[in-house]
Amino acid sequence: MKKEVLIFVLVFSLMISMSFIFAEDLTDDQKISKAYDCLENKINNTCEDLTLDQQIFSLLVLDDCKAEVKAAQDTDFCWPEDKCKTKTTAQAILALNEAGVNTEDAEEWLMSKNKTPTDLDWYLQIESSEATSCEVSYGSSTYTVNIAENKKIDSDAGSCLSLSSGNYWLQISPSCYSKEFEISCDQDFQTNLLYKKSDSITVYVSPETSSQSAGGDTTEKINSLCFTEGSSCNYETSLWSAWILDSKKYDISAYMPYLITNLEGNEKYLPESFLLLLGQESYQNDLLEKQKSAGYWQESSDRYFDTALALIPFYYDELPEKDKALEWLLDSQDSEGCWQGGIKNTAFILFSAWAGKAQRGGDGNGTNSHADCEEHDYFCMYSSDCEDENILPLYDCFGSQVCCKIELPLETCEDMYGEECESDEECSISEKEALDTSYCCTGTCREILEPEESECEQSGGTCKYPCGDSEESADYDCDDNLDYCCIELDDPDSNFLWIWILLILIVIVSVGIMFRDNLRKFWFRAKSGFGKSKPSGPRGGPGFSSSMRNPTIPRRIFPPSGEPQMRRPMMRRSSRELDDVLGKLKEMGK
Numbered sequence: 001m002k003k004e005v006l007i008f009v010l011v012f013s014l015m016i017s018m019s020f021i022f023a024e025d026l027t028d029d030q031k032i033s034k035a036y037d038c039l040e041n042k043i044n045n046t047c048e049d050l051t052l053d054q055q056i057f058s059l060l061v062l063d064d065c066k067a068e069v070k071a072a073q074d075t076d077f078c079w080p081e082d083k084c085k086t087k088t089t090a091q092a093i094l095a096l097n098e099a100g101v102n103t104e105d106a107e108e109w110l111m112s113k114n115k116t117p118t119d120l121d122w123y124l125q126i127e128s129s130e131a132t133s134c135e136v137s138y139g140s141s142t143y144t145v146n147i148a149e150n151k152k153i154d155s156d157a158g159s160c161l162s163l164s165s166g167n168y169w170l171q172i173s174p175s176c177y178s179k180e181f182e183i184s185c186d187q188d189f190q191t192n193l194l195y196k197k198s199d200s201i202t203v204y205v206s207p208e209t210s211s212q213s214a215g216g217d218t219t220e221k222i223n224s225l226c227f228t229e230g231s232s233c234n235y236e237t238s239l240w241s242a243w244i245l246d247s248k249k250y251d252i253s254a255y256m257p258y259l260i261t262n263l264e265g266n267e268k269y270l271p272e273s274f275l276l277l278l279g280q281e282s283y284q285n286d287l288l289e290k291q292k293s294a295g296y297w298q299e300s301s302d303r304y305f306d307t308a309l310a311l312i313p314f315y316y317d318e319l320p321e322k323d324k325a326l327e328w329l330l331d332s333q334d335s336e337g338c339w340q341g342g343i344k345n346t347a348f349i350l351f352s353a354w355a356g357k358a359q360r361g362g363d364g365n366g367t368n369s370h371a372d373c374e375e376h377d378y379f380c381m382y383s384s385d386c387e388d389e390n391i392l393p394l395y396d397c398f399g400s401q402v403c404c405k406i407e408l409p410l411e412t413c414e415d416m417y418g419e420e421c422e423s424d425e426e427c428s429i430s431e432k433e434a435l436d437t438s439y440c441c442t443g444t445c446r447e448i449l450e451p452e453e454s455e456c457e458q459s460g461g462t463c464k465y466p467c468g469d470s471e472e473s474a475d476y477d478c479d480d481n482l483d484y485c486c487i488e489l490d491d492p493d494s495n496f497l498w499i500w501i502l503l504i505l506i507v508i509v510s511v512g513i514m515f516r517d518n519l520r521k522f523w524f525r526a527k528s529g530f531g532k533s534k535p536s537g538p539r540g541g542p543g544f545s546s547s548m549r550n551p552t553i554p555r556r557i558f559p560p561s562g563e564p565q566m567r568r569p570m571m572r573r574s575s576r577e578l579d580d581v582l583g584k585l586k587e588m589g590k
Helices: 002-018 028-043 052-059 066-071 086-098 104-112 235-247 253-261 271-277 281-289 303-314 320-331 343-354 492-514 516-529 575-589
Strands: 120-127 132-138 141-147 161-164 169-172 180-185 189-197 204-212 217-221 226-229 379-381 402-404 425-427 445-447 462-464 471-474 484-488
Touching: 028 320, 028 343, 052 066, 052 086, 052 343, 066 086, 086 104, 086 226, 086 235, 104 235, 120 132, 120 141, 120 180, 120 253, 180 189, 189 217, 189 253, 204 217, 204 253, 226 235, 226 253, 235 253, 235 271, 253 271, 271 281, 271 303, 281 303, 303 320, 303 343, 320 343
Parallel strands: none
Antiparallel strands: 120 169, 120 189, 132 141, 132 180, 161 169, 180 217, 189 204, 379 402, 425 445, 462 484, 471 484
16 A cells, blocks of 8 residues: 555656746846846956956946956056057946046047048038139138139139039148138138048038138138057047047047048948947938848847947837847847857847946946936937036936937927828838927838748748747748748647646556555446346336336347357257147146
């Protein structure tokens, strides 16, 4: 009997254990918290073993590596020690600022690492609504040029200014880029500078335009710089340095021509994100259009870093593209909660997508070093849109925006260079509120089209990387060759159903073993009753009479088809025996 009890206890314990197999899916907040835990576990107070890059990006989110980053600074206030790099210094300034460290000396070093780029062509444009004669002065010389009604200029203006582009502009010689040009005309006029990359046909107009009435004068001077790595202009370095210094309220307008004209050919650095952070809102649509169908960005070899970089300008925005990217990131976590087990990417993603220290509670110790701007009913905007006296430095905004105590007045949709989309159109970017409408599209209105499904999606799969724990990779094509076609495995609930059925059968068998003696008696008793014929004839009993019975209809019983008919052998009686019987019957009848 002890053996049967032991079996029953084991089966019952197995049933209890199976009830804990069903695991609940983590919420988004739990996944984010898991990512922070993963990063903390990987660092685990061993920052000295990390690379400087890992230390810097970890400091954006945690305070664990502050001492190590500060210790890696060179005596010239740059990073790394003895091998100062401009981009690394810019990133270190960003991280230390997040940790509340004063970086003024490093900022001054960074501002000094610049030069005038030599791959830009510059032009002087003089315009008037009627024919005019103008004097152009630079150095100690003055030159006279005449501008016809068709806007054409009739002559060069010395060695620094030569006719160009069908005589509509004056091209500035590279040797004169440092000179200042003073212009005066006898009719109302305006002047500005134009620029383009030397090997490109795209011409850009400087945002500063000067206007004067007849007899007045304007001044134009090229103000074009790049940040250097070593002795040469470096585009990626310039992007990072301009963003960091702009967020520290430095004037970086001189760097914009270089950043804008050199965008083509440098797409791998995702320059649209930096330009958007620098207030160039026209690049928002370009950046969003680079998002892959699965939800991430990838212009370099690292989709996680690129996605984090692309999300920074949209921290305060509510966009479907942003939601899709966040969903992709949460679905792409590894089993520990990080992204590909990487410290740098995990930290940068938490910083850009989920506010870094703010998500964990301010400076990492549960307090905020600054108050949040919009939570206190102020307004985040670019510094160019907020007067200096209205900027609130003790209130935080994300990226390069500042906290302004006065809201930016609304403009009409037309003034915002936008339009209202038709009912069968959608805006390529999020719609903004304008003075005359709440649905001003500052991007492009495009026809709403049903997205074409990839071979994977047509087969019931999902294109993403990597596949989840409950998915397997199938051999179907995705729009992005780097994605896997992920197919859901069989519903685990159905597998659990079979487990429960098996457990029930085990219980039944166990009970049968325990009570096998009683079951055996029942079985033989039931078996012995099978095949016994019931007594024939009328059923007796009180009140039962033959008149109440239905007449019996004789039936002919046929043996089952295909089986031999079994008959009992009949005993033959001899004729003598029959004669004896008949004789006795006759005697009884007398």
